[in-house]
Amino acid sequence: MDGISTERALLSGSISPELEETFRTVADADLGGGPKYAPTVMRALSRTVAARAYGKPMLELCHLLRIADAVGGRHGWPALIFGVQVARGPAFRAQIQEGARRCAAFGPDFRLEAEGVTIAYRDAPFTVSYGRMGFLAALIELMVTALGYRAVDAQIRAWLDEPFEAGRATAHANALSRLFYDHLKDHLATAQSLRVFARLIAFLEEDRGGGFTIDDLDNRAVLDYWHRSATAEPEEAELRGFRVVTERVGMLRTALQVAFERHAIGSAKPVGTDREAGEVDPGTVLSILEVHDGEADELRALQMEPAARVKFLTGREVAELDLIARLGSHAGALALSVLRCATFGAVQSRLSQALRRHAPADEIAGMAALEGCEPYDQRIGHWRNLEVRLDRMALAALAALVEADRAEAAMEVLARLPAADLTGLRDRLPSEADGPNVVALRPGGTVGMVAALADTKVVGPDVSGLIADARRALRGLGRTGFGADERRLDQVIDGMAAGAPLVRRLLVRLGNVRAAAEMRLAGDSFARDSVRFRDGFEALYGDAA
């Protein structure tokens, strides 16, 4: 197998190269103000597209297009959809307010509300919220990029030329859905995903018997399946990257968990018996994805506003936490696989890169023989250091919130010390309007109250000790956002408030994975695993070495 095909074999081709390019184009859209669409919007879009659950969004989209048509002038819908520099609620609100001043229809037909725009159809008024517009704009940009401007614009014009009635939107939303569905049929490679699913199930049936349970999708299954794929003929295996196998086993755990839950509640209605024929309940699939795939959003949320105003994590730290965040609730069960990904998987990644740049054979042979592979104890030590850094970031953010007298500081204290008694803060409240038994923890309006968190006489030694630790963590921290001048800016403090709980939760995830991995390690684990990986790498890359 040559270098390129080896690399391709490492990747999972669940989508066509055209769809990959289309999606990347939208994700990278930048009108000069940074990424137009937030990573969480793109992630929500990926779930909606993969679940083929765009029926309801298309209906919302039709109504947004009515608004855009009013703002941009007849058939001028692109002005709002494409013209907004950063696709967030406030930007849409500002542009719509601006357009409303020039459009006579605003007032009688379109009402600007606090949270969105209500279209006063005579048959059934419809409100599109500002917060939803970013997602809908990303959806239509994806459609235009995939299907072409003319095809989509023709459908849109047909809708906009209809009489002004909400009831007519459904037919046009369905037409847009069909257009998109027909395109995606050829680009979302369901067959390949199903093949991977079937091979994983067949492997488990063979290895563990037909009575296998979710607990059989464990670290040994990941390693055994990977080793078998690595040493199989290319046409007999889709997954050859160890990390790819780990992720797919995590997905299979989710999929089986859902099936077992449905079985247990005795309402086993299939979400679809013939997907190609459209007998699917995409809404059900989407809701499952939102729960199970949403866990990785923590890491992404740290990289977007407002948390992104503070450099909580370096790029390297984000990369180190990525797999743990992706595996979500399965990361603990697959902790040893996460450790193998960070060590042997890293070697495989370097091997792929070396093959891509046509590195000398002896370099490839050295890597395949595991030269430079980080041992488990070293990686565990590295994770411990990362935990210390994450803890420092979360503590420093807590100190910054206390310094800014933000109520979120009290919430962070309670998250760390659930038994803490903060009733002493009540006396510091400017008003007793919330009643004698309530400590108001809403953001803002707590002048001087939060600062009392550092006062042992008010909150006791545990809390004041925590705040003292937090202040020590903040001292001398050089990352963006933590400087004394930066901490005076409201936007930075908003970033601290958003980021502190995210970092704390990531810290817990990492700690759990590290502890679970340590529990499963024996003295000779690394040596025994080295034999399996060396063997697998030899089968995969031996010809190139």
Add this chain to the structure above:
Amino acid sequence: MTDRWQDLDDGERETARAVFTALDGARALTDAAMQAGPSISAIWSALVTGRPLPPGIVPSADFDALLVDAATIAIPRQAAAATPDSGIDRQAEGARLRVIPSRGGPGQSYLTITFEDQTTGAARLIAVIDGAEPLEIALPVPVAGAVQLLLDNSEPILAALTDPDSRLFLV
């Protein structure tokens, strides 16, 4: 509660397949890394704000359609070729574009655009030829419904104007 694979019926197994497939597809989309061209909104934004067009645009019927919607005036393909020496004369509803060799400056030509409606104007001229990135040139503010520029004959946009397949857009 049983949680063995063999106890699941066909419908429940289909549920597992559907969820796995959707998770796999969503992950592939999120991880999409293939080099991308300019986005539609970046192109549109450049057209309406006067910023240069982003690099990497591949002309297509869809790009032309977008330009038609963004432009003040669109001048379609013409029937026959012309040369800067013989003069170029291209017309569309609302405007006429001519290129006339300069008598005073050899190797130079005047590009003149006349608007039928004197209140009409355009900030730039974009020429689109298949197989090449679009060319653009900034236009001065019209005086009495006309703009005039003196261009060197080596200007790439002049060559584009002589191409009968080129589409011209006053934006």
